[in-house]
Amino acid sequence: MLAHSQMLRASADVTSQPLDARAITDPAVDPLLPAGRPLISFVDAVLFRATRLEDTRREVLDAVGESGLVDAAGVIANFEMMNRIADATGMPVGKGTLKRTREWRALLDLDRFRHEGG
Numbered sequence: 001m002l003a004h005s006q007m008l009r010a011s012a013d014v015t016s017q018p019l020d021a022r023a024i025t026d027p028a029v030d031p032l033l034p035a036g037r038p039l040i041s042f043v044d045a046v047l048f049r050a051t052r053l054e055d056t057r058r059e060v061l062d063a064v065g066e067s068g069l070v071d072a073a074g075v076i077a078n079f080e081m082m083n084r085i086a087d088a089t090g091m092p093v094g095k096g097t098l099k100r101t102r103e104w105r106a107l108l109d110l111d112r113f114r115h116e117g118g
Contacts, residue, residue: 002093002101002110004079009104025108035063039072046076 005024012019012033023031023040031040038059045056061069085091098105105111 001108001113002097002105003082005108005110006101006104021104021108025110035060035068038063042072043076046073047080 001024005021008024009019009021011017018032020029020032023029023036027040031037033039038056041052042056042060044050045053050056057069060072064072
């Protein structure tokens with residue numbers, strides 16, 4: 001989640017898109033992104049196999065159209081694939097990365113997740 005959330009932050013910075021990244025880990029926070037809430041709900045539904053998957057898919061389709069839905073599904077699948085590779089190989093989060101991202105991890109409360117090798 002650390003690398004993916006930093007990619008989102010970098011993308012928002014490059015495009016001058018306002019972002020409240022706390023929405024990644026706190027559903028009560030508005031992400032400030034176009035279609036942000038339905039997209040976050042869709043991510044959660046896909047990853048946690050929620051019974052609301054069909055509903056969230058429809059919400060994303062209504063918010064961003066067919067190509068946006070396909071893009072969102074592709075991004076979710078790619079990030080999940082990268083996570084599985086990192087987990088399967090035991091890839092640790094490096095000490096330098098942990099040091100550089102201290103404030104970011106605190107903002108998102110990411111340290112509640114296990115970071116191997118730090």
